[in-house]
Amino acid sequence: MSSRYLFTSESVTEGHPDKVCDQISDAVLDNILSQDPAARVACECAVSTGLVVMIGEITTKAKVDYQQIARKVVEEIGYIGETSGGFDANSCAVITAINQQSSDIAGGVFKTKEQDKDSIGAGDQGMMFGFACNETPELMPMPISLAHRMARRLSEVRKNGTLKYLRPDGKTQVSVEYDEKNNPVRIDSILISTQHDPVIGNLTDNDQIQEKIAHDLKAYVVMPVFQDLNVKPDEKTKYYFNPSGRFVIGGPQGDAGLTGRKIIVDTYGGYARHGGGAFSGKDPTKVDRSAAYAARYVAKNIVGAKLADRCEVQIAYAIGVAKPVSVHVTTFGTGKLPDAEIMKLVSEKFDLRPAAILETFELRDMPGKNKGKFYQNVAAYGHFGRTDLELPWEKLDKVEELKKSLAKATSA
Secondary structure: OOOOEEEEEEEEOOOOHHHHHHHHHHHHHHHHHHHOOOOEEEEEEEEEOOEEEEEEEEEOOOOOOHHHHHHHHHHHHOOOOHHHOOOOOOOOEEEEEEEOOOHHHHHHHHOOOOOOOOOOOEOOOEEEEEEEEOOOOOOOOHHHHHHHHHHHHHHHHHHOOOOOOEEEEEEEEEEEEEOOOOOEEEEEEEEEEEEEOOOEOOEOOHHHHHHHHHHHHHHHHHHHHHOOOOOOEEEEEEEEEOOOOOOOOOHHHOOOEEOOOOHHHHOOOOOOOOOOOOOOOEOOOOHHHHHHHHHHHHHHHHHHOOOOOEEEEEEEEOEOOOOOOEEEEEOOOOOOOOHHHHHHHHHHHOOOOHHHHHHHHOOOOHHHHOOOOOHHHHOOOOOOOOOOOOOHHHOOOOHHHHHHHHHHHHHO
């Protein structure tokens, strides 16, 4: 018999070194696709003390000012001026080493092994996962949902002046207790580490500074994120605020960062499986990105239609081949229909070829339709369950169709 257990997920703010890189990579992608929707982009970024390095393979007709893009992102995050903690958008060096996409890879993408001329072959082999569950209104696992909410709130109170002493770098972590039926029932612990000014107001003693930070984080960051949830912190919930004792040096000044190093933060916080491929800096012909979005779309609509309480979808591809080599659906025993029947519905209702995914979500056109900024917006605080953004893969537009199929199957 199963017993109660804890599950923990973390998130990071936009000022975390790895997230600085993700945002620069996706800002490059946004800029290029806004000018040239057919471009092929694979842009990686690394940051360290006073340095931004951009590398990759890009084939495009667009005119791109890589230095300007990188500096703008760093400034928008908040690394500028005396309170930036040492990493400054105006003074950091920006180095680029960008080449064109390999002709071998391009040939595999453009010339598929199937007869449908409108198809685009998968940009690489691999497997991608999508997940949804009914633990939160946005159909995400509760631990990662709460961690993202707190990380986003941490940035909000910094930028709107509520807590002016905060600096851009920060991390959150939430441990949720589940009961014997896998339902979240309480919040066991909350951890927030946030970069801050060395002096806050008249406070210079670090113990007093940390005491103030702890008070403010609980009042202005933690409690507001639970307003629409039934599960809230209780008298036994443990809090850890800046447990290292001091966090003044942060961001790329304190740690090096790299694109694609927060793939669990980007997805489901470890609650569901991950195929290993990162998202940021990749144009949507790369199935690492687009198929992961499609898998989330399928899983979310299955849960939204109440075909299951939890659903995980795996899709796998071969490079240059449009049709997935496999699709797998599991509902962990929560399905209203057998998994095999739900799998049949998926094959009937969802076209998971790369060309169809691009068309369904308009992934190549999204930056142009959103004033040149779309992928950068999901490069921090998660690609899924974003109630603050209008994301095509988060739509529940297949729910009614799936409900009809469920009703037909259960009445037969």
